[in-house]
Amino acid sequence: MTITNKEDFRKRMNDMGSEGIPFLFVIDFEMKKPVIFPIREMTQHPILFDINGYRNYAYHPSKPLNVTLSKFPTPYEEYEKSFKRVRDHLAYGNSFLVNLTCKTKININKTLKDIFYNSQAKYKLLINEEYLIFSPEIFIKIQDGTIASYPMKGTIDAGLPNAEKIILDDKKELAEHVTIVDLIRNDLSRVANKVHVERFRYIDKIKTNEKELLQVSSEIKGNLPEDYPKRIGDILFSMLPAGSISGAPKQKTVEIIQESEYSERGYFTGVFGYFDGKDLDSGVMIRYIEKQGDDYYFRSGGGITVNSNPKTEYQEMIDKIYVPVN
Structure with missing residues (x-):
């Protein structure tokens, strides 16, 4: 069910939470x-999902898949124009951190459904064989009244010598990560008590069709009131868009994103997840392929601060174009 009015959608989530009805939700940026x-209706819709192992399809990978992916990135000169626009806002103090993304045309030798079935990711979603997400990033999880968020900020090629030390010692990466952790802590404080950072800057390893990547995340937790299910929509929408793929301060930074990027993001960098009547698990829709006619596009990007180097950020945007298939 598509509900174009945000307030009606929020209310629908609250109503289903109050009644303990399990549901899947997908919210665009x-x-x-x-x-x-409602989960009971999912067999009637052309949507496939896997949320940390909870899925609506039979698991049948066909390894090895032997994916070939060719990239045709936006020319650096075009990226630099957007980068400079963002940097001007940063220099004026309009934002501390802006997540800048690009749309890259790709050629790929497999269907989106092939990649969906064979990719390894915490959060996978395929909509109408037009939008494919294979995301490593948790948005929020709610379990037994505890809410947790896991912002992911910082990516490096795992094959580089001392890669983990390089990224953890990088002052720009640290500043970016601290900014997002502080933003998410504030977001959680609107809906929860005793909000605290449980883990700060831990490393995950991601396998791709090209190489391994290291990605840096933190874990922030808080306690929800007992009646949280009847306000599940309020909780979600109070935290949108996700801080890790927007920036800080959030409202002004979203305006900068809309000014600096060439098209709406749509489902890219939105969130999706599953509510089982009590607990909730959700992911950020990064690592995203979109089909338009006969063409395929990959969307990717990264956080920009006053200390960012445009060539480094451009390369990171390209490095994030991958499929997590062995």
């Missing part, structure tokens, strides 16, 4: 075309 389905 601009919050213009969110969808929600």
Whole structure:
């Protein structure tokens, strides 16, 4: 069910939470075309999902998949124009951190469904064989009244000598990560008590079709009131868009993103997840392929601060174009 009015969608989530009805939700970045389905109706819709092992399909990978992916990135000169626009806002103090993303045309020798079935990721979603997400990033998890968020900021090639030390010692990466952790802590404090950082800057290893990457995350937790299920929509929308893929301060930074990027993001960098009537698990829709006609596009990007180097950020944007298939 698509509900174009954000307030009606929030209320629908609250109502289903109050009744303990399990549902799947998908919310786009601009919050213009969110969808929600009671789980009992999911067999009627062309959506496949896997949320940390909870899935609506039979698991049947066909390894080895032998994926070939060719990239045709936006020319550096075009990226630099957007980068400079963002940097000007940063220099004026309009934002501390802006997540800048690009749309890259790709050629790929497998279907989106092939990649969906064979990719390894915590959060996978395939919509109408047009939008594919294989995301490593948790948005929020709610379990037994505890809410947790796991912002992911910082990526490096795991094959580099001393890669873990390099990224953890990088002052720019540290500043970016601290900014997002502080933003998420504030977001959680709107809906929860005793909010604290449980883990700060831990490392995950991601396997791709090209190489291994190291990605840096933190864990922030808090306690929800006992009646949180009837306000599950309020909780989610109070934290949108996700801080790790927007920036800080959030409202002004979203305006900068809309000014600096060439098209709406749509489902890219939105969130999706599953509510089982009590607990909730959700992911940020990064690592994203979109089909338009006969063409395929990959969307990727990274956080920009006043200390960012445009060539480094451009390369990181390209490095994030991958599929997590062995």
